Amino acid sequence: MTAVDQSTRPAVVARRRPGGARPGGGRSAMSYGFVALYAALTVAFGILPTLYAVYLAFTTGEGGFAGLDNFTKVIGDFRFLPAVGHVAFYLVIWLVSLVVLVTLLAIVVHTIRWRWLSSSLRLIFYLPGALAGASSVLLWLFVLDPTASPVGGLLRFLGLDSFVQVIVPGNLPPIFAIIAFWTGAGGWIVIMYGALNNISPDVIEAARIDGAGTVQIAWHIQLPLLRKWISYMGIMSLAAGTQLFVEPQLLSQASNAVVPNDYSLNQLAYQYAFQQNDFNGAAAISLLLLVIALVLSAFFVMRGGLFETD
Amino acid sequence: MTTRQINHPGTRRGSVSGWSGRAIAAVVLLIFVLFFGIPIVWLLLASTKSARGLIVDNPFAPGSLDGLAANWDSLFGFGDGEVTTWVANSALYAVGALLITLVASIPAGYAMALTRFRFRRLLLILTLVVMLIPNTALVLPIFLELNTVGLIGSPLSVILPMSFFPFGVYLTYIYFSTSIPRDLLAAARVDGCRELQVFTRIALPLAAPIVALVAFFSFVQSWNNFFLPFVMLPSSDGYPIQVGLTSLLASTPAFNPSSAGTQSIQLPTLALATVISVLPVLIVFLFSQRFLVAGMTAGGTKE
Numbered sequence: 001m002t003a004v005d006q007s008t009r010p011a012v013v014a015r016r017r018p019g020g021a022r023p024g025g026g027r028s029a030m031s032y033g034f035v036a037l038y039a040a041l042t043v044a045f046g047i048l049p050t051l052y053a054v055y056l057a058f059t060t061g062e063g064g065f066a067g068l069d070n071f072t073k074v075i076g077d078f079r080f081l082p083a084v085g086h087v088a089f090y091l092v093i094w095l096v097s098l099v100v101l102v103t104l105l106a107i108v109v110h111t112i113r114w115r116w117l118s119s120s121l122r123l124i125f126y127l128p129g130a131l132a133g134a135s136s137v138l139l140w141l142f143v144l145d146p147t148a149s150p151v152g153g154l155l156r157f158l159g160l161d162s163f164v165q166v167i168v169p170g171n172l173p174p175i176f177a178i179i180a181f182w183t184g185a186g187g188w189i190v191i192m193y194g195a196l197n198n199i200s201p202d203v204i205e206a207a208r209i210d211g212a213g214t215v216q217i218a219w220h221i222q223l224p225l226l227r228k229w230i231s232y233m234g235i236m237s238l239a240a241g242t243q244l245f246v247e248p249q250l251l252s253q254a255s256n257a258v259v260p261n262d263y264s265l266n267q268l269a270y271q272y273a274f275q276q277n278d279f280n281g282a283a284a285i286s287l288l289l290l291v292i293a294l295v296l297s298a299f300f301v302m303r304g305g306l307f308e309t310d
Numbered sequence: 311m312t313t314r315q316i317n318h319p320g321t322r323r324g325s326v327s328g329w330s331g332r333a334i335a336a337v338v339l340l341i342f343v344l345f346f347g348i349p350i351v352w353l354l355l356a357s358t359k360s361a362r363g364l365i366v367d368n369p370f371a372p373g374s375l376d377g378l379a380a381n382w383d384s385l386f387g388f389g390d391g392e393v394t395t396w397v398a399n400s401a402l403y404a405v406g407a408l409l410i411t412l413v414a415s416i417p418a419g420y421a422m423a424l425t426r427f428r429f430r431r432l433l434l435i436l437t438l439v440v441m442l443i444p445n446t447a448l449v450l451p452i453f454l455e456l457n458t459v460g461l462i463g464s465p466l467s468v469i470l471p472m473s474f475f476p477f478g479v480y481l482t483y484i485y486f487s488t489s490i491p492r493d494l495l496a497a498a499r500v501d502g503c504r505e506l507q508v509f510t511r512i513a514l515p516l517a518a519p520i521v522a523l524v525a526f527f528s529f530v531q532s533w534n535n536f537f538l539p540f541v542m543l544p545s546s547d548g549y550p551i552q553v554g555l556t557s558l559l560a561s562t563p564a565f566n567p568s569s570a571g572t573q574s575i576q577l578p579t580l581a582l583a584t585v586i587s588v589l590p591v592l593i594v595f596l597f598s599q600r601f602l603v604a605g606m607t608a609g610g611t612k613e
Contacts, residue, residue, distance in 0.1 A: 028425065028426065028427045028428075030421075030425070030505040030506065031421040031425040031426075031427040031430075032427060033417075034417035034418060034420060034421035034425075034509070035417070035418045035421050035422065035427075035433060037410075037413060037414040037417075037418070038414040038415055038417075038418035038433075038479060039418070039429075039433060041410075041414055041470075041473060041474040042433070042436055042437070042440070042474065042476070044455075044470070044474070045448065045452055045470070045471045045474040046436065046440045046448070046474065046476075047436075048455055049448050049451035049452045049454070049455045050448070050451060052451055052454055052455045052458075053450070053451035053454065056454060101342075104338070105338075105339075105342060108335045108338060108339060109339070111335070121339060121343065124343055124346050124347050125342065125346050126595075127346070127347075127350060127592075127595065127596075128346055128349070128350065129595070130530070130588055130591045130592045130595045131350070131584075131588045131591075131592075132530075132534040133534040133535065133536040133552045134536050134552045134553070134555045134556060134587070135534070135552065135555065135584050135587045135588045138555055138559065138580065138583075138584045139349050139350075139353055139584055140349070141559075141565060142349075142352075142353070142356065142577070142580075142581065143349050143352075145564070145565075147365055147564075148356075148364050148365060148564075148577055149369070150348055150349070150352035150369040150370065151348070151369075152369070163565070182345070182346065182349070185346075186346065213331075214331065215331070235442075236442065239442065239443070239444050239447075240444040240446075242444070243444045243445075243446035243447055245446055245536075245537050246536045246537060249540075249556075250556065250559065253556060253559055253560060253565075253566070254559055254562075254565035254566065255565070256566060256567065266446060266450075266537075269450055270450070270541070273450060273453070273454075279454055282450055282454075283450070283451065283454065286447070286450040286451055289447055290443070290447050290448065290451070293442075293443045293444055293447045294439065294443060296442075297438075297439055297441075297442030297443055298439055300442060
């Protein structure tokens with residue numbers, strides 16, 4: 001573990017290792033100094049909160065061992081399953097549209113030969129990423145309010161004449177998916193574009209000579225080579241989407257509680273902590289969400305190959 | 311890149327790759343340009359209108375400077391200038407977190423890339439795993455932790471968690487492990503540089519682009535963060551602008567008919583607040599676009 005060069009894999013860092021040959025004592029002491037602050041932050045805001053959440057989730061309010069009581073309590077809560085359903089429905093719509101549209105747009109933008117056009121398009125797609133958090137939700141509240149909306153005509157054409165008609169609960173998963181897509185897709189398009197640039201021109205050239213058209217090249221060459229990036233995007237977005245909070249929270253506030261304030265799982269955890277003063281129940285929900293995020297990310301670290309550590 | 315420069319006039323035989331294919335592609339692109347662009351353009355215009363004009367006028371007709379000034383006054387007059395406090399708070403939190411992030415993550419990425427020490431691999435794996443965990447997943451546990459040490463409500467309760475930025479460490483790590491010639495560092499050592507000097511005089515200047523990149527991502531992420539300050543800061547004096555927006559929303563009769571208080575906010579004023587809440591990020595975005603694109607694809611694509 002210390003100074004042994006264990007790596008034979010051709011990884012990102014496939015060069016001769018320093019230190020392995022000459023383990024200078026002063027240097028390794030220095031290394032501890034260099035990582036000390038970051039390591040302290042990792043412990044304070046990565047490891048400790050996780051352990052504390054585990055502790056709370058398995059204890060009672062008085063500090064006694066609770067076994068699985070907190071978990072059975074929150075899972076048995078009448079709001080829990082609907083919240084799972086809401087988040088799941090939203091995730092399906094969002095992930096499918098994200099994967100399909102981002103890949104399609106990246107490939108189409110990539111076929112453009114005018115550099116100014118291709119880079120302006122990427123900028124336009126990317127720009128909404130600056131409006132994350134509450135700002136993007138607020139902006140979409142305007143867009144979804146037929147009286148003020150820039151696309152009010154379109155909304156009325158769809159038979160939606162008032163804000164309350166737009167945000168009926170059945171419409172929410174697609175609405176959240178649209179907001180998330182609007183803010184997040186551009187960054188992924190840029191990443192996919194970068195990945196497409198990394199495909200060797202020779203491969204594409206060879207396919208062209210063999211008579212492949214743009215669509216065939218996209219389907220048989222670009223898509224398979226993008227697969228790793230697509231799965232990366234999918235898993236990251238799945239993990240992030242389970243944490244849905246700000247969108248339903250603001251919509252709930254703007255709709256006079258037509259949208260309930262326990263719509264998503266994170267909101268429910270928030271309700272437990274701050275309305276019911278039940279930190280153990282909140283910790284149990286947080287822990288469930290954290291485990292999902294951890295399992296997904298660990299899967300990617302282990303299996304992905306995208307992040308070669310050594 | 312020049313990938314697309316290859317042009318063979320004689321080889322287009324694919325089913326849709328004639329002009330009809332291109333027309334479809336153009337339509338698809340146009341639709342998405344409108345989808346991504348219209349809300350932003352409309353928002354900028356809306357902040358210059360009067361409340362009546364927003365409803366009655368053409369959505370894409372610009373308002374007037376007077377309208378903008380009126381909205382400005384109404385926004386900054388809200389709650390005795392609370393909005394100014396919120397923007398200042400956002401700046402304090404984002405810049406504070408940014409400074410600690412840089413001091414913590416640049417040396418750490420450097421050390422993990424170029425030296426060997428115990429726990430190095432453990433720290434690296436932790437970095438990767440935590441980097442992939444969504445931001446919001448740890449917010450409630452961090453609240454519970456900070457609650458026991460009595461930090462809730464202080465600026466540190468948002469600055470410190472925001473300073474933990476594993477993605478920055480990962481970017482630095484990738485940069486130092488792929489782009490710094492080790493011989494250069496070895497030469498500096500031969501010339502008698504101490505370890506700290508090797509880092510500050512040789513490695514750090516070379517890493518200027520990656521330092522800027524980490525700073526950018528950290529700033530944007532902290533500025534736009536909602537859930538963490540929402541949970542950590544109980545009093546509205548401490549809100550950053552992103553959380554302050556919810557107070558404004560609550561005072562907007564158009565969305566909250568029950569809010570018939572003295573302090574009501576009209577829709578164009580709310581639009582202006584939204585513009586102001588993203589303006590710093592939007593400006594930095596526009597200026598550093600090229601540079602960002604390079605950074606976002608760094609690392610992974612270098613295999």
